[in-house]
Amino acid sequence: MQPALLPKERLLPFLRDLATGRRLIVPVRDERGTRFGALPDEAGAALVLDVVNTDESPKEAVFPQWEPLFDLRDLGVAPEVEPVAPEVQPWLLFGVRPCDCRALVLLAQLFEADTPDPYHSIRRRAGIIVALTCVQSSPTCFCTWMGVPLDRPEGADILLTPLDDAYLVEALTEQGQKQLAAAAGHLQEADDKHLQAKQAALEALRAAQPAPPFDASDEASLHSLAEVVMPEEQEPFWQAIARACIGCGVCTLGCPTCTCFDVNDDGIGEHAERYRCWDSCQFKFYALEASGHDPRPEQWERQRNRIGHKLSFSVDRFGQLTCVGCGRCVRQCPVNIDIREAIRHLATAASRAKTP
Amino acid sequence: MTKTTTSATQTATTPWEPKIVGILCYWCTYAGADLAGSSRLKQAPNVRVVRVPCSGRIDPLFVLRAFARGADAVLVSGCHPGDCHYSKGNYYCRRRLSVFKRLLEFIGIPKERFRVHWISAAEGQQFAQVVNTMTEEVRRLGPFRWQEAAGAAAQQGIAGR
Amino acid sequence: MEETQQQLRETAKRLLAEGQVNLVIGWREGTMRGRVQPAFLTQPDEAQQLVWSPLCNLNLAKYVRGLPPRAAVVVKGCDLRAVQVLLREHQLKREDLYCIGVACPGMVDVSRLDELTDDQLRSQPADELLDPHCLMCEANIPDGADVILGEVPRRQPAAQDPTLAPLLARAPEQRLGHFVQAWERCLRCSACIKSCPLCYCTTCFAEQIKPQWVPRRVRIQENQMFQLGRAMHLAGRCVGCGDCQRACPVNLPLRALNARIAADIAELFGRWEPTDEELPTFLRYEQDDTEAAIEGAVKAGPR
Numbered sequence: 180m181q182p183a184l185l186p187k188e189r190l191l192p193f194l195r196d197l198a199t200g201r202r203l204i205v206p207v208r209d210e211r212g213t214r215f216g217a218l219p220d221e222a223g224a225a226l227v228l229d230v231v232n233t234d235e236s237p238k239e240a241v242f243p244q245w246e247p248l249f250d251l252r253d254l255g256v257a258p259e260v261e262p263v264a265p266e267v268q269p270w271l272l273f274g275v276r277p278c279d280c281r282a283l284v285l286l287a288q289l290f291e292a293d294t295p296d297p298y299h300s301i302r303r304r305a306g307i308i309v310a311l312t313c314v315q316s317s318p319t320c321f322c323t324w325m326g327v328p329l330d331r332p333e334g335a336d337i338l339l340t341p342l343d344d345a346y347l348v349e350a351l352t353e354q355g356q357k358q359l360a361a362a363a364g365h366l367q368e369a370d371d372k373h374l375q376a377k378q379a380a381l382e383a384l385r386a387a388q389p390a391p392p393f394d395a396s397d398e399a400s401l402h403s404l405a406e407v408v409m410p411e412e413q414e415p416f417w418q419a420i421a422r423a424c425i426g427c428g429v430c431t432l433g434c435p436t437c438t439c440f441d442v443n444d445d446g447i448g449e450h451a452e453r454y455r456c457w458d459s460c461q462f463k464f465y466a467l468e469a470s471g472h473d474p475r476p477e478q479w480e481r482q483r484n485r486i487g488h489k490l491s492f493s494v495d496r497f498g499q500l501t502c503v504g505c506g507r508c509v510r511q512c513p514v515n516i517d518i519r520e521a522i523r524h525l526a527t528a529a530s531r532a533k534t535p
Numbered sequence: 536m537t538k539t540t541t542s543a544t545q546t547a548t549t550p551w552e553p554k555i556v557g558i559l560c561y562w563c564t565y566a567g568a569d570l571a572g573s574s575r576l577k578q579a580p581n582v583r584v585v586r587v588p589c590s591g592r593i594d595p596l597f598v599l600r601a602f603a604r605g606a607d608a609v610l611v612s613g614c615h616p617g618d619c620h621y622s623k624g625n626y627y628c629r630r631r632l633s634v635f636k637r638l639l640e641f642i643g644i645p646k647e648r649f650r651v652h653w654i655s656a657a658e659g660q661q662f663a664q665v666v667n668t669m670t671e672e673v674r675r676l677g678p679f680r681w682q683e684a685a686g687a688a689a690q691q692g693i694a695g696r
Numbered sequence: 697m698e699e700t701q702q703q704l705r706e707t708a709k710r711l712l713a714e715g716q717v718n719l720v721i722g723w724r725e726g727t728m729r730g731r732v733q734p735a736f737l738t739q740p741d742e743a744q745q746l747v748w749s750p751l752c753n754l755n756l757a758k759y760v761r762g763l764p765p766r767a768a769v770v771v772k773g774c775d776l777r778a779v780q781v782l783l784r785e786h787q788l789k790r791e792d793l794y795c796i797g798v799a800c801p802g803m804v805d806v807s808r809l810d811e812l813t814d815d816q817l818r819s820q821p822a823d824e825l826l827d828p829h830c831l832m833c834e835a836n837i838p839d840g841a842d843v844i845l846g847e848v849p850r851r852q853p854a855a856q857d858p859t860l861a862p863l864l865a866r867a868p869e870q871r872l873g874h875f876v877q878a879w880e881r882c883l884r885c886s887a888c889i890k891s892c893p894l895c896y897c898t899t900c901f902a903e904q905i906k907p908q909w910v911p912r913r914v915r916i917q918e919n920q921m922f923q924l925g926r927a928m929h930l931a932g933r934c935v936g937c938g939d940c941q942r943a944c945p946v947n948l949p950l951r952a953l954n955a956r957i958a959a960d961i962a963e964l965f966g967r968w969e970p971t972d973e974e975l976p977t978f979l980r981y982e983q984d985d986t987e988a989a990i991e992g993a994v995k996a997g998p999r
Binding site for chain 3: 210211212234235244245318319422423425426427428429432433441443445454456457459462464509510511513514515516517519520
Binding site: 596637639641682 | 871
């Protein structure tokens with residue numbers, strides 16, 4: 180499909196037609212902040228386009244905060260296990276920024292690895308992602324450090340790029356192309372000058388973000404960064420940066436790539452439900468073992484674990500970073516612990532290690 | 536066999552009856568309830584009794600958990616001030632639950648759904664009266680369902696819950 | 697406030713240089729506009745990092761437990777009150793902590809950061825820019841600190857609580873709808889617990905698994921237990937600093953609960969100050985405490 184143009188005032192009708200047969204989920208704002216949800220009213224008043232990324236990430240579309248796994252009946256007699264499959268209406272998610280697009284791909288990578296997680300697959304397969312790339316950065320954005328592509332967000336089916344009075348609309352996958360057919364009536368022809376305007380806007384954004392302290396496209400650079408996280412000589416750094424950490428876990432809960440979960444049973448009488456719910460490596464009881472041993476008894480070790488996961492452990496396991504530079508952990512930390520400070524420090528330590 | 540519901544719930548096949556959890560102190564109200572029973576007083580069967588040694592033992596969490604697990608109302612009852620088997624347990628209870636009751640009213644839970652009484656071991660009649668009155672009041676109010684209180688807001692989320 | 701900032705830096709420097717304390721906990725500039733970070737200073741020349749501005753809302757009392765003596769902490773009025781409650785609860789010894797008090801003109805409402813100019817983030821806030829917690833403050837001068845820096849008028853709480861008044865004006869079903877809608881969004885992240893200086897239980901009731909009071913499902917049935925349970929556990933102890941409200945990533949109505957309980961306690965039992973001789977509110981009772989919550993206390997028959 181050729182790139183097309185959508186006048187900005189036609190965005191809502193376009194989205195409604197695009198989402199025919201699907202639940203339309205967009206960035207919305209309410210008293211609690213910005214997040215993804217259904218539009219509460221027909222006029223679309225709460226649709227939010229003036230934030231770069233929402234306070235709550237779209238992670239819940241594929242990995243909700245809690246979900247039942249199976250039911251247990253007739254406990255004590257002859258227990259029956261009834262798996263509970265997620266009941267998912269087909270959905271269309273609009274307004275997903277490149278950082279969050281990559282995050283959804285990373286989530287899929289993790290959930291499909293080894294034994295595929297059916298709860299995640301059922302949800303993901305039911306969805307279509309319409310990305311909205313960024314032409315402006317917020318002060319806490321650092322996606323360019325992580326090499327997140329702005330021109331073709333990963334895992335998205337359709338891409339909208341905001342230009343002056345219109346959106347450039349591009350199909351990125353076959354499914355996206357098919358879905359666009361339902362809303363084609365709103366679209367006009369785009370030409371080269373629009374494509375150039377897109378490139379120019381994205382270049383300007385890249386230039387506006389602070390320069391990356393390391394090269395995310397260079398494998399060797401990634402590995403040397405990964406190697407400086409755990410060694411003993413960095414312990415004083417971790418202790419200092421995490422001194423203020425109160426272990427609240429907001430960094431992990433807001434993070435679009437964090438996936439840790441706990442599994443609990445809860446029931447009454449002869450009937451129980453096993454469910455999973457988000458957990459956080461920042462909580463004291465997260466790693467505490469039944470023996471009483473805690474592999475990460477100090478808060479700084481837990482912070483190191485979180486940041487290490489994003490910059491080091493995932494590089495070892497999947498060959499890539501799992502931080503997407505969305506900045507939510509930075510914005511939401513009550514005591515302003517800033518992962519960018521850690522990244523800068525580690526990048527310096529890594530380059531020093533390379534040139535002794 | 537795979538079930539496709541989003542959570543495990545009980546389906547009501549019988550008409551709704553108020554479910555009232557009664558947290559009663561052993562030495563006074565529980566004995567009073569027992570007296571009501573052995574006197575064959577006519578009482579609504581809607582109160583599920585939880586026995587505690589003293590009303591001072593009552594943690595507001597008991598009440599909240601009852602509401603979390605499907606209670607339509609909670610009744611707390613203990614010894615009259617001055618008659619506590621442990622001397623002062625009910626004084627602490629009185630302070631704590633006064634503030635707690637106001638808090639529940641502040642957040643909008645109708646006051647008929649949480650009642651605190653003093654009923655002694657000899658007051659079987661009063662116990663039966665309270666049970667019957669409270670059951671009727673709660674029947675009039677209807678079932679207490681958290682999700683319905685929020686109304687349409689429940690369906691707005693990204694996960695559709 | 698700049699003058700007081702200078703005094704603060706000099707005080708911290710002197711305390712460290714003279715070896716009176718081995719640690720000074722204060723605030724320093726954050727990495728984003730409108731933010732401060734806690735600073736943990738161990739060297740005299742680090743004192744230059746300290747700041748004092750209407751952005752210094754973080755209650756540093758959360759860091760004072762378990763410190764090796766002797767440490768110093770910078771405290772506003774509410775922060776000192778938290779320290780005093782901790783002292784009454786035997787969480788530390790007075791002689792192990794040096795309290796550097798700062799007379800507080802009130803903190804700016806950082807939820808309105810986008811509307812505020814840079815200048816407004818540096819200078820004494822006008823009343824209409826104050827954080828709602830500060831509007832109801834009665835203890836902005838940290839009386840009882842080892843030193844008090846700066847001079848500001850003693851605050852009087854506003855006539856009407858800006859958080860409670862609009863809620864009380866609504867009918868009960870509307871209030872319930874408001875709270876339930878809000879609590880559906882609770883992430884059960886525990887930011888409110890962790891940011892509160894007075895939530896220090898090794899195992900919070902919300903984390904307990906023997907028994908599991910509050911299942912970890914994130915839905916209204918469990919969330920209401922968490923919200924109301926937490927409010928009750930702070931009843932009579934909350935100092936109204938607002939850290940919980942600011943830490944909450946979904947801006948839940950936390951202050952409404954704490955303020956309501958505080959108002960009810962003041963009305964029914966009198967407000968308790970941690971420096972009072974009397975025991976805390978719920979550790980004592982009076983024979984003639986109100987019976988208003990008790991339904992028609994029916995007395996009949998011989999006992």
